[in-house]
Amino acid sequence: MADQPNAGAAIQHMMRRLDGFARGLGLDEATTRRIVEKVAADMVDQPYEQRMIEARTRMIVASA
Template sequence: MAKAIPSVGALRRKCEVTDEEIDAAVDAYVENLKVIPFCFASGHEIDVAAAAEADLAAKVTVGDPDRSAKFRHNMVRTAVLMAQSAMGRGVVDHANSNSELRKAEVQRMMRRLIGFARGLGLDEATIRRIVRQVAADMPSRMDDERLVEARLRMVAAAMA
């Protein structure tokens, strides 16, 4: 009997993919609407565009300018969680996929840290440099851990 292809939601329940990875895949799609498969650290991949296209609610919501960004994000996330994943088949440009993941991570961290960093008197270029470095130094860490590290580095930079 053939082995069933797991949904992303099933992989999440088995801790093979993280919420942060799912959010990064959704963010990369919602912000750019690019049709690139997203590769999770576990080796599973998902075509977010195909998942959003296959889910009627997500398909309608993504194109609706009257919907908030958070609502669009949640609808696409739901479509991704229900979609079936595939193990890496060697057809994905993993460097490009990982690059999109890093960009989405940096953008999400920037949104959460910008007020704190500006309160310290740091300019945006310094903030972005610190956030990129933390994302590169701590790729497998949870967002909260990376945010703490980024704040520590920002305080050190403000004191220098």
């Protein structure tokens, strides 16, 4: 993500939106942040909802 201030804001927004989901899966904040940061970096050209779907999918895998 080339524009760091916007990247940071996007990551924070995703973290807030995914907090309850992550807690329900038993994931800690550090694990959730790693997943969200990776998704944000890997899918910078994808729509927001696609990134959210991918983050949730990776969280489910991480919790298994």
